[in-house]
Amino acid sequence: MPSPAVPRATIALAAGGTGGHLFPAEALARELLARGHDVVIHTERRGAQYTRALDGLAHVVLPASSLEGGIAAKLRAVLAILRGVLGSRRDLRRRRAALLVGFGGYPSFAPALAARSLGLPLVLHEQATRLSKANARLLRFASALATSFPTVEGADGFDPARIVQTGNPVRQAILDARGDYPPLSADGPLRLLVVGGSQGAAVFGRVVPPALQQLPEDLRRRLHVSLQCRGDDPEVLHAQLSGAGIDAQVQPFFHDIGDRLRESHLVITRAGASTAADLLVIGRPAIFVPLPHGGSREEQRRNAQTLADAGAGWHVPEPEFTPEALARLLGGLFASPTRLAEAARAASALGRPDAAARLADLVERVLAG
Incomplete structure (x- = not known):
């Protein structure tokens, strides 16, 4: 009232x-x-x-x-x-x-x-x-x-x-999804969420599947991937991932984004302000790939760098966002027992x-x- x-x-x-x-x-x-x-x-x-x-x-x-x-x-x-x-x-x-x-x-x-x-x-x-x-x-x-x-x-x-x-x-769906960071173990599941914001991001469909295919087999078998992608055939991307032994769901849009964020260990996303707010409120670390062109380019670059400097994630400009570079980054993050959890705590501390x-x-x- x-x-x-x-x-x-x-x-x-x-x-x-x-x-x-x-x-x-x-x-x-x-x-x-x-x-x-x-x-x-x-x-x-x-x-x-x-x-x-x-x-x-x-x-x-x-x-x-x-x-x-x-x-x-x-x-x-x-x-x-x-x-x-x-x-x-x-x-x-x-x-x-x-x-x-x-x-x-x-x-x-x-x-x-x-x-x-x-x-x-x-x-x-x-x-x-x-x-x-x-x-x-x-x-x-x-x-x-x-x-x-x-x-x-x-x-x-x-x-x-x-x-x-x-x-x-x-949104209320994001508030309802708040919860503790899911535990990580040496042989437990690794849940990766890939979203391009409300408008999608075709580059994620071109880069993420071949990057994940380069990971060691023991990591691929632990991966559970939710990939939101527009502009590519979801069936083709799903076949690439499942062929590498990766459990994957590929859709143009996830209506249950709050639940998927809550369950994720790591998110790959753009760096729009609303996306960043969702991540911080739920407290999940992210690899931020800002828009490379258009009116929102500088805004997203600043958002990504600000959050990376705060320890809440990693800033990767799109020209550097290659399958090889992403595979190296993911391999290092998944191999560390602490880096993802530390970034999750930093993100949660910034959430409002x-x-x-x-x-x-x-x-x-x-x-x-």
């Missing part, structure tokens, strides 16, 4: 594009609902495809577009943003929304502008170690900035008193399972203030 000093309100959340943006918004939405507030999520076409995340949550699908590209692309983007602002503004007025929380990414840009045009407070949440382009442009309008890491580049000049480290909210509650607290302080 909301604090006695905070009246019940309708709170809008702006997120979309990828699960990395939408899942934290879902977590905050359900926390706010539990406190007695009304919630609506403003998203765009791709965000609306995450039907499980949006189940039971009011949401509005708006046009959105990135400002990247040439002149023609920018003109189309401006028109899409203007339509998004008008659509978001109509919905915010109809619902009498009191505040908007933006989760970064270009789908949050138009709703944030709509909220400010109505005089509503704006709270920004930054998942990464550096402000996204959308959040950097919107920061001048923000009443508060919530961060996932202790320091965030790009927030220079913003009042430090209005910056609060909340952590990155995670109460991030949704901390972010909801910040939203209510802004509402009351």
